[in-house]
Amino acid sequence: MTTLVDRTGTLSGRLWQASEAIYNSIPVEGFLHVKGRTEDYKGALQFIIDACRPYAADKVDLADFIRTTGNDVEAMWAELLEIMRDIQNEPLRLLIKKFVEDARLTAAYKRAPAAMQMHHPFVGGLLEHTLNVARAARALIPLYPQLNADLLLAGIFLHDIGKTAELSAATAIHYTDRGQLVGHIVIAAVWIQEKAALVAEETGEPIPPRTINLLQHLVLSHHGVHEYGSPKLPAIPEAFALHHLDNLDAKVWMTTNAVDSDTDPATSFTSYLSQLETRVYKHSQDLTDSQPHLPTE
Amino acid sequence: MTTLVDRTGTLSGRLWQASEAIYNSIPVEGFLHVKGRTEDYKGALQFIIDACRPYAADKVDLADFIRTTGNDVEAMWAELLEIMRDIQNEPLRLLIKKFVEDARLTAAYKRAPAAMQMHHPFVGGLLEHTLNVARAARALIPLYPQLNADLLLAGIFLHDIGKTAELSAATAIHYTDRGQLVGHIVIAAVWIQEKAALVAEETGEPIPPRTINLLQHLVLSHHGVHEYGSPKLPAIPEAFALHHLDNLDAKVWMTTNAVDSDTDPATSFTSYLSQLETRVYKHSQDLTDSQPHLPTE
């Protein structure tokens, strides 16, 4: 029994005449062309595979297989860079520039999801989420002059950048070995050190150690608590700002998505979301209860 | 031994000839005029009280005894109401209006601290904090069209309003009996019900039950987790927005205040803050370490 996946969902598949030859022909990360028919099985559709063969990846439109942001990736990227241009501090500017000039990284940044499932779990999700947080920061910075705006903006750009190496979205979203063993938080901390070394090499002027410490601190502490994998707790106002704006965007996405994905018109709450430890109420947009009283469960 | 308190700090006092008559003359919530001298005692100053007598409260400038916001209270109040005028939903407008028209409550709102110690612990702190959160919400609302802006704004106005009854700031900040036994979260939930009843009475049109439910939910869930006294966890996007903007403002205040209050130039971290489970770094404003390396402890 196997699972067929494309962007519309998943379907159980069954190949009754599986030979070793067929099994070996299945690519580890690639595509299959399958032929067969659906049957009702255990109250759900099942796809009976009569034949299958590998399918060249370059003939495939990836968007058919994996969910993708609905926004224009290049426009989002341009806007994000535009916001980063607000950074006045020269070492921070040079450091961000090193990341942006890394073509492989930039490509990955535009493509990576923000998570496997939690929030923005689709191609382009990392960029969409980061842009949201950057916009929010730009809107709040005038209200909080106590914050070091340069540090906050740079921290936002980098906070989830390690997800480009933590997650793979080649044919489906999954964790890489490095993602599972090291994680995006530490990956980003390492990259900051590497890019800082590049800047020092090129300019002859090292990034001040305090700048590196603070930037790594922002990345390391942005999950807010140890339990969610932050090795350090926020110890500067900018770290709290990053943590709360990051969370706000993630939680708005999660609750909104839960409501949008819900298909049962007869209930006013979604099913239980373990990561929120609650069900989500579906009618906060509409303050007036025009429908008859509906049960929750 | 007693403790003398005014806005500049506290001082141990000692009255060697305390008689029952003197003791009984001390007002429970009032002011004393004391006469005496300071002595060095155990490495700290101590005030030896030679004589004391009650002092009429109306002759006192309260600002001499209790820390007060540095901002113009009436200007802040006006701006907060101005932001609330963005609310379009009629029942919500009427409900907020009922709170604003309650003169006793309005006076208390302008005067209450936001906490005993945690954040904005001074006269006017509730208003200052609430205005900050309202400004932040107004700045973010255009970025998050998924949010019900009316509900969020009304929730911000009301989220800490129960502190006007939870805390007393007559001569010093302390909890009231009702604050300790019931708490500001439930106090606010009760008031929403009461004001909604007033609206219904006056207009003949009840506030829709769903509106009341959602508004109470915002207040009840705004601490985000049960451990901090929220009887319900956030279950709508607006509740997460309120929770994170509220926290962001509180944490920026706490970290900034910790740095501002620190008086030891020889360290780069403040002392340990138990509520943040960390020390706060004092130099996030200045990315370049121009000083020699300083020890943390």
Next chain:
Amino acid sequence: MTTLVDRTGTLSGRLWQASEAIYNSIPVEGFLHVKGRTEDYKGALQFIIDACRPYAADKVDLADFIRTTGNDVEAMWAELLEIMRDIQNEPLRLLIKKFVEDARLTAAYKRAPAAMQMHHPFVGGLLEHTLNVARAARALIPLYPQLNADLLLAGIFLHDIGKTAELSAATAIHYTDRGQLVGHIVIAAVWIQEKAALVAEETGEPIPPRTINLLQHLVLSHHGVHEYGSPKLPAIPEAFALHHLDNLDAKVWMTTNAVDSDTDPATSFTSYLSQLETRVYKHSQDLTDSQPHLPTE
């Protein structure tokens, strides 16, 4: 696929020729008359619906659809009121009286379950549970003269009264919107305030604020810990008495029910109960092990 529910249990149903017309004819909270046959499906019975039509609720004996207390509801109600007559404190008497005179509330009190699943999850369960706790309190009050008996008894009467609005037991037990968003604990706190206002209005004598504070405190703290939704922790002896007597009754029900519901004679423990974090031993009534040694799992 749907689920057919009556008091004897649940049964999967399947309607192969579901049309939109049929779907729309299904009442949101009502009853269906179904015609069809059972089939064995996946090792369980399944009901194949050949036809269905709405069934008038007034022709239905609700007791056929929803589990109900085995005790006489009116007798339980009379006994509960009898116990409440022990209350000497006049304001408390008047307050309780206001609740009892509320005919809609009284009807709901007699009918509400005490929970969806945890304990006494059946029609009449709230009353049965509250009466048990009241009886226990009456038995213990002579042993604990330190306790304010009036306060404890009134607190018991009101501690779960919010469940009449938190849960609906129209055709099955489920949470209401208000139950999910606000919860029975805060609902009861609000009602206490409302009924106190009624008393003040009628008698011209307000319920003393301390009485209201203490009564609300009892309700708010009766879950004992924040994690179970209490916004305040017990701070008076009566709150601990209520918490422990409430829990004792719930836990005795849960363990006894787990044993009674167990149908496997070959084991000496029930299956794992997540809310108790343990299996329940089935033979504590019989101290002598007359059977051969039986495995637990």
Next chain:
Amino acid sequence: MTTLVDRTGTLSGRLWQASEAIYNSIPVEGFLHVKGRTEDYKGALQFIIDACRPYAADKVDLADFIRTTGNDVEAMWAELLEIMRDIQNEPLRLLIKKFVEDARLTAAYKRAPAAMQMHHPFVGGLLEHTLNVARAARALIPLYPQLNADLLLAGIFLHDIGKTAELSAATAIHYTDRGQLVGHIVIAAVWIQEKAALVAEETGEPIPPRTINLLQHLVLSHHGVHEYGSPKLPAIPEAFALHHLDNLDAKVWMTTNAVDSDTDPATSFTSYLSQLETRVYKHSQDLTDSQPHLPTE
């Protein structure tokens, strides 16, 4: 510097001319006769010891040195045994009898405190607390016929009996080595096994293994959660009954004692009790607030 202790409290003592000879003359668990004078030191009284010599323990009235129950110990013991006579099950009766016939243990039972600080921390406290729980159980047993009354009563008699070996109250209350390393819960479980062996030896009839298992289970699980040192969680209704009646008695003592010990008439709450995670409200006995509004802190 040393500490002088008697039942009225503690006092710092200072012996300026301490020689090794004097030091060696001080008994490890015994009494000293000291001669000297008090001085004011650091705002507190200090006793300057001019001379001291050991004092024979048999000339001492222990009650002068250690707090003691206000009740008649023999009367309490008689009543406890009277309640135990309700036990019908023969093996349980024989087992309890073995404990009662152990003269050394009985003497210790009448003398032991129930804790160092938590509740009933005085000579006779174990007996006073156990009797309270037994009385409560006797009052509730008619209301809960589901409970195995014999098992519950025997469990109550034994639940804290290990404290006779966990705590020493020779000249002050402190933990014994065995108390710290093994603890009263396991000490009691061991004793049940030993006394059961004695019964079997004498009667030729072993106590049924299930009886021993259940009795040990009651003792092991009576703290209710692992965090408080219970190696097993309650898995029978009787274990929950024991846990809640035990806690109810302890918490009523703790809150009442906190109020009784409070000496500050100007506050309505006691100081913070870390074991309850709250302050205790001092006026739950008096529902009417006749005093002016008083601050909490």
Next chain:
Amino acid sequence: MTTLVDRTGTLSGRLWQASEAIYNSIPVEGFLHVKGRTEDYKGALQFIIDACRPYAADKVDLADFIRTTGNDVEAMWAELLEIMRDIQNEPLRLLIKKFVEDARLTAAYKRAPAAMQMHHPFVGGLLEHTLNVARAARALIPLYPQLNADLLLAGIFLHDIGKTAELSAATAIHYTDRGQLVGHIVIAAVWIQEKAALVAEETGEPIPPRTINLLQHLVLSHHGVHEYGSPKLPAIPEAFALHHLDNLDAKVWMTTNAVDSDTDPATSFTSYLSQLETRVYKHSQDLTDSQPHLPTE
């Protein structure tokens, strides 16, 4: 529906013509001879039982039904005793000797599993695990002269000995009543007391109380934290040594077993292990990644 179990795994069985006579003929802890055929059912094999009859336990090779250690049990036992001969302290030697001379216990020790599922869940697992820990201790003792080697070795021998009574491995591994109600930790503490009494009886010389306290402390604290059922936390260096060596052996087994049991060559991580709160990486033995990049999930 029933479950057929032997050492190769489990299989669902179904007996369509179950009569009460057949049901009653099934032994509670015994073996069945079944006749029938397999069918594909819900994508898995199911065994349709046409007939079954009890099968005499003495004709059965138990190794056909229950997983067993791959090592020579007698050789392991001899090596364990050999290590215990390093104990120099006479009372400890006599105490261990009493356990070894208990033939019933020794037989159970050689046979018991170390757990139902966690680690070494097979016949002989207790011995295999204990021997591993004893070997590790013997290797480390020369490096840690601060440790009381005698105490540590005796503690290792006894730390899980209660599992001989906690688990039954007659025909499958399951908890006994005593295991569920009392648990192996307290069972061992009781046995230490009983064997110490035997030594005292025979030699006329009691085991020093401190020796018993320390040995029981080692057993009681070896789970390291209350949450895992230890009523006492480690309070001596030997207790920490036992705890960490015990855990090291268990965790190496669990991770290695997870990798060995994994059958999916297309992933580099095993499925999630709830007891470790992580997936296990399968390639730590092979530092060079010769395969193409494989997805985790």
Next chain:
Amino acid sequence: MTTLVDRTGTLSGRLWQASEAIYNSIPVEGFLHVKGRTEDYKGALQFIIDACRPYAADKVDLADFIRTTGNDVEAMWAELLEIMRDIQNEPLRLLIKKFVEDARLTAAYKRAPAAMQMHHPFVGGLLEHTLNVARAARALIPLYPQLNADLLLAGIFLHDIGKTAELSAATAIHYTDRGQLVGHIVIAAVWIQEKAALVAEETGEPIPPRTINLLQHLVLSHHGVHEYGSPKLPAIPEAFALHHLDNLDAKVWMTTNAVDSDTDPATSFTSYLSQLETRVYKHSQDLTDSQPHLPTE
């Protein structure tokens, strides 16, 4: 008031005639020569500073000011390198070599403490602790052939190496800014990446990514749980081995040190250690209680 510190302890100092000139003359990290006299103050000695002047650091014997390992540092270092020579895997050998060839790092490794207070908090403590763990691993590796010995040994060498940058022991042990903001765990992960780049540069052969991932995973997960700052939980057997051997050494040091530091002969337990959540028993080395029974507290 200031604090005078040297290796023998701390002493309160007081400078009555402090002028700004004197204050400014005090070096931030340096030494002072003070002149004055001791006085008894609050029951403790106090040093009254009559005069003070900076003292050149190069004239100071640091060992007079800061506690230092009692072992020969060069001998320990040689033995640690000797153990590392067991590593067979070429990339791992080259990587470790890069760390060893870094003269500044090596000097720091020999000097760094292992902690501020927890365990081995003295100059040379990092080396002493790491050597202990390495010895333990070498002793256990033959017993656990499932473990990748090369990976484990390299992980031990590196697990706490970041403490050379986390802590400063110039004149006293304190955290550096980088230690507080980033922490030794992530510092080490960054260094592994940097040294790996150096190896690749020199040899033209990159360290295999899997090797880097696994080594970083060992360092990141060695605290075992998120709460203690590990961003990843152990997911390979070697990570559990490192975690438990590291802890075993730390806990044996902590308990032994607590006993050795205890100066009260009249108690059998040390004072409470918050990091162990218990007192430590002082007599586990001596199984026979030859002293009279002593109180714990």
